[in-house]
């Protein structure tokens with residue numbers, strides 16, 4: 001059994017965060033574990049409230065996990081403050097964790113702030129150092145570099161800029177901000193476009209969480225980073241295409257699309 005760990009926030013509506021990650025890992029056949037950084041009272045219309053765990057408790061969660069069932073990969077999502085980021089970086093180094101995916105979650109699909117203003121620098125200096133791949137969306141890549149992205153050429157320029165201070169893989173997601181859904185995988189001046197068709201669907205709550213935990217799942221199975229990204233893109237495309245329609249706002253994806261009703 002391949003094992004993966006998500007370190008992220010809980011989404012009470014089940015579409016993003018820890019819940020999206022564990023659903024994704026499960027349907028991809030990977031044993032999922034979780035270290036929760038914060039509870040959110042959240043639904044498809046927005047985030048109503050956030051309750052952070054203490055750094056000490058997060059440390060205890062990570063010790064419990066790493067001293068028992070050692071994960072083959074780790075995905076990091078919402079981490080709302082600098083102290084929690086420091087704990088994660090310290091513990092991942094201490095346990096020599098492998099195959100680390102960092103999704104630099106800053107703002108939710110519905111526009112709510114999920115990270116404290118000052119925490120961005122700590123994300124750079126602490127978490128990016130341990131990451132094998134980071135997966136910013138366009139607004140996050142803009143926030144990381146201070147440069148705006150209006151076209152695919154801009155995506156390449158910004159990926160290069162991030163590459164000046166991060167030497168792992170950068171997956172810059174085109175997603176809902178550019179007309180098509182092509183994502184750019186960039187490392188050491190090498191560019192791989194991960195092609196995608198834009199799907200007309202307003203229900204994109206949790207797309208980033210689902211993509212990054214699918215990447216972590218495939219890394220846990222032993223695929224390399226480019227293979228994992230291609231396979232994860234196939235998974236997210238299917239989950240958006242399944243056109244689940246739940247809730248009053250931006251609804252969740254169908255994580256179970258691969259299971260098919262004939263298998264139930």
Ligand SMILES: Nc1ncnc2c1ncn2[C@@H]1O[C@H](COP(=O)(O)OP(=O)(O)OP(=O)(O)O)[C@@H](O)[C@H]1O
Nearest residue numbers: 109137173175176181197198199206207208209211
């Ligand atoms: N409408 C769409 N059609 C096709 N693919 C999409 C669409 N929206 C997002 N994607 C794809 O979903 C993946 C996640 O990207 P996205 O930019 O949505 O992440 P995100 O903004 O971090 O997500 P989140 O809403 O969870 O914060 C990418 O591969 C992106 O190209």
Ligand SMILES: Cc1ncc(CO)c(N)n1
Nearest residue numbers: 009010011016017078108
């Ligand atoms: C807990 C959580 N993590 C990440 C996101 C980003 O979509 C969200 N909305 N909620």
